[in-house]
Amino acid sequence: MLMESCWNFLRNSGRPERKVTLAILGLDNAGKTTTVQSIQGENPEDVCPTVGFSPVDLKQGQYDVTIFDLGGGEHIRGMWKHYFSECHGVMFVVDSSDVQRMKETKDTLAKVLRHPCITGKPVLLLANKQDKEGALQEADIVDHLTLKTLVKLNKFRYKIVPCSAVMPIRKKAIQGGLEWLLKTVGRGYNTINERVRKDTAEQREQEEKYRRERAERVRKVREDR
Template identity: 75%
Template sequence: MENCWKFLRRCGRPERSRKVTLAILGLDNAGKTATVRSIEGENPEDVSPTVGFSAVDLKKGCYDVSLFDLGGGERIRDIWKHYFAESHGVIFVVDSSDVQRMTETKDTLANVLKHPRITGKPVLLLANKQDRDGALREADVIYRLSLENLMHQNNCR
């Protein structure tokens, strides 16, 4: 998350509050809502699946930040594109312990990154659930998702 705040600082300090919107994406059960709760400073335990969409507004320095926590079920992913235009960046959450779904994660991430309303925007990939047994290490997640190629092909920052 610190890289997101660094990016915002590089954009310059606004004289008044500046609105920033981030889309939180990833497969179902990746930990998107728990991530949002952690960012808010709340307990990320006992989170129920997000059905559809939830929005969280918070203040970070002179920024008013809106987080769009979008459900990750296969049928609901089609609505994601409706939030891309107003999003300044994406936080893509990956369940590092769900090795069986890495191909699905890779395909989903590739679809997000190639969307014209995401191209060129900053993307933070959060390798979540690193504390679980059998979880992939960061380098393994990068390799399994072909992350360097995806980012380069889609002009991501």
């Protein structure tokens, strides 16, 4: 055990640290914030719904990770796109026990995957709430979300992990899924990171242009008065 730990230290010590930004998405009440707290080793009790945006920083091996915990309410999802340019990958949380909202989940996931800043980037699908009675199994979720079709359309790598963010024995699955996502990002890190750099610069330029145009409109309105 000691020799293995020493070998892992020596093997990782020569690797440069990499900064990775992930977005954790999903419908409201899917368990996104609880999942983030589980990853951090915090108590998931008394979690309040995320309103807007909450960033979380943590260290995972050679990766300095920032997770954007984005609110899943229908009126908030339109804001997700403003954070996509910075993301190296996506964690998408599915409430496995809420069969009635599977179509809404599928449509939301499909919309995310179609976005030009997300298409092709790796996706970790967390089939949460497996502790609930009647929760869908992995194969059923694949069918409900039409994942095979989405993969063909958007050319992305994914892993689906059945889990429960509130059960200690199921939390290990979340950590394993996160490790897979980071390794997948790591394999194509230079390409993905260059894409992130370019997309982020373009978005900031567009936002600055919008601010200038808006300021000019306000100036003209004041002059007309």
